[in-house]
Every structure is written in C-alpha cells, then in structure tokens.
Amino acid sequence: MTAKPAFGHILNVADARRAAARRLPRGLFEYIDRGSEDEVAIAANRRQLDAIRLAPKVLVDVSRPSTAVEILGQRLSLPLVVAPTAVAGLVWHDGEIALAKAAAQAGIPFCVSTQSITAIERIAAESGARLWFQLYVWQNRQRMLGLLDRARAAGAETLVLTVDTAVGPNREYNTRNGFGIPLKASWRAGIDVALHPRWAIGVMLRALATGGVPTYAHYPEEFRTKLGRVTLSDEVALAADVTWEDVKLLRRHWRGKLVLKGILRVDDALAAASHGCDAIVVSNHGARNLDCAIGPTEVLPAIADEVGDRIEILADGGVRRGADIARFLALGARGVLVGRAPLFGLAIGGADGASHILDMLSVELRRTMAFLGAPDIASAARARLA
Ligand SMILES: Cc1cc2nc3c(=O)[nH]c(=O)nc-3n(C[C@H](O)[C@H](O)[C@H](O)COP(=O)(O)O)c2cc1C
Secondary structure, three states: OOOOHHHOOOOOHHHHHHHHHHHOOHHHHHHHHOOOOOOHHHHHHHHHHHOOOEEOOOOOOOOOOOOOEEEOOEEEOOOEEEOOOOOHHHOOOOHHHHHHHHHHHHOOOEEEOOOOOOOHHHHHHHHOOOEEEEEOOEOOHHHHHHHHHHHHHOOOOEEEEEOOOOOOOOOHHHHHHOOOOOOOOOHHHHHHHHOOHHHHHHHHHHHHHHOOOOEOOOOOOOOOOEOOOOOOOHHHOEOOOOOHHHHHHHHHHOOOEEEEEEEOOHHHHHHHHHOOOOEEEEOOHHHOOOOOOOOHHHHHHHHHHHHOOOOEEEEEOOOOOHHHHHHHHHHOOOEEEEOHHHHHHHHHHHHHHHHHHHHHHHHHHHHHHHHHOOOOHHHHHOOEEO
C-alpha cells in the first residue's frame, strides 16, 4: 500500500480519529465516536478485544496470502462489510456515496442505513458498490415494506434488520454539546460549526447550495422533515413493538438474504436460524445503545458453536486494527462490520480517506495473518486462542 500524499501522516485508525476530531464539529464527532450513558460498554469492547491473544503457528508458507472470502453468496476481497451508519452524509458531502465508493474499491459491500442522508438510488447509481440495506422497523409497516421495495429495486441484495434499537439511546454528551437529530440551531452549535470552517464550507454550505438542509432521504416525502425542523411523524418513528412476527413478515416479503443485526444471546441466534434468517451480526451496536450490554467477543464463541453450521455469523464492535479482524475471525465470525473506522477516514478525505482506512486494515490483516501462519481466511479462522 502506498498512501496518497494527503494521508502520509495517517498511519493507523487512531491517527485518523484524531484528525477527524479536529475536522468535525465537536457535537458531530462525539455523536460518531462515543458510547452511551457512562460509556462502560465502549471501554469494555476495547478491553475485551485487547485481551484476545492468538498463538502463531510457525513454519507455514505465507508467501501467497489471500484475504478473499465468501459471505452470503458474495465473493469478497476482505472479510469486511462497511457498517450502516446514520448520517454519514453529514460527515462529508454525499458521504454515503463516498463510503460506498471506498467499499467498492476494496471489493466489499456497503450497507446503506435507513437513516441515510443520501437515497439508495443515488448511492447505487454513483458508486458501483454492492449494496446491503439496513432497516429500522417503522411504526407503519406498510410504509416500511414500501421502503424495502425501493431498496430492492435499487439493487440491494441483502437486508439487515437491526433488532437492538427498540428505543433511542441516552447520549448525555450530545444533550450538552447540542448535537441531535433533528439538527437544532443554538449558540453552542453555531460556535461549534464556526470553529470548524472546513466542515462548515465543505459539507454544510455545500449541502445548502445543492439540495438544501440535509434530510433523511428514505423517509416518505410527506413526512420528510428537514433535519433542522421538528420531529418526524410517528408513522416512521422507530417501532418499540418489533417482534419475531416482523421477522416472519420480512422473511415472506424480502427475496434476498436476510440478516439480523444486534444479536447477543444464543437463544436469539437459534431463533434467527429457525425463522429462516441467513445470517446474524453479533453486535452491541458499537456500544452506542445499552451501556451495560455484554460485549460481542464475550458471546461470539458460544453463538458460533451453537448456530455456526446453520447460519453465517458476522460480528462487529471496536475494530481499529487488522488484528481486531483476526480476533473476531478466530472467535468464530465469518466476517466483520466496520462502522467508526471508515467514518474517521471519510471525515478527513471523503472516498479517498475511507479507502485509506480500508487499505490500512487490509495491510494490517495480511501482516497479522502472516505472523499467525495463516495464508488464507479459513486458516485465520482456525487460529488458536492463547
Ligand atoms: C455514527 C454511527 C451511526 C450508526 N448508525 C447505525 C444505523 O443507522 N443502523 C445500524 O444498524 N447501526 C448503526 N450504527 C452501528 C454500526 O452499524 C456498527 O454496529 C458499529 O458502528 C460497529 O462498531 P464500530 O463503530 O466500533 O466498528 C452506527 C454507528 C455509528 C458509529
């Protein structure tokens, strides 16, 4: 990997995070970076990953490494998927398109969020990426099915139903720093934006000049609230009554692959398999929701043991190094989602910045695999835990 000159000083995800913190208004940066309540879970996710040590196998020919893998019937260059992240379009102008381009360049899918600022039709037309679509169930199920038809028509192959967000999380730092959706005008937010002129001009002014105040692009036209105005209609608010009946409904309605994201228990993983889901994402939502949630790495081995032969197991939360990907693979994941890491790259350089992050993770993964004596992903998955 030869880094583009602009990113020569960004040697790892932590460097990108620091640079993103300087570039973005504080409220937006904290929305991306931080956890919820006392931020116990986010620290735990990191601690638990760090505690996973792998035992290298020596005297293995690793001169021709391959990180290729098949996930949900798709051949990918890396065992990675760019996770759905709401409001990526506030991080960079047309941020979702930029992220999707970076994913396409890396040979991996991009998962479009329900709460995307850019519509899936434009992301499909302008990125050339393989698209997955993430769904938050809306109170009005008919409208939700309409959204799915739209996603399918735009070319989404895989539907990811997020099941861990029955209610909005408690992020007190965002109450303090004034960032929220809908965006609210306040002195504090105004000063924050003024102190970050590159973002103010490159993202906010550009949005105002081209399409007006950013909106949730997938919300029905008549409810589509400018992020700067009042709340969304109840009809498209997050539903708190999502149950396995909704999974049945989606399984009937969606002809592509169906994934449940946010599973942390063996019984729920078994239920996902028996409801005909194709995969699950073992995830605590990047420690952004329930602060006393168990960590994905704590439950992954048991879930992989119980259902790994019936459905594909993906996982996420805290990946900042290629070694973290190797750790998840060794615990039983077939692939890993990355949320914040590419967003930090997006913040500092759009599609090129996000590509730089994915390239670094790829190089680090290859190096880790070589040290482990794992020439391919199947052998990386067999790495012994110390
Ligand atoms: C800014 C941000 C927005 C997110 N928005 C969504 C979303 O709309 N839907 C969803 O299922 N997960 C969402 N997530 C969670 C990610 O999909 C993923 O589970 C998490 O970021 C993984 O942890 P990591 O960021 O440490 O890689 C979001 C995460 C971040 C950081």
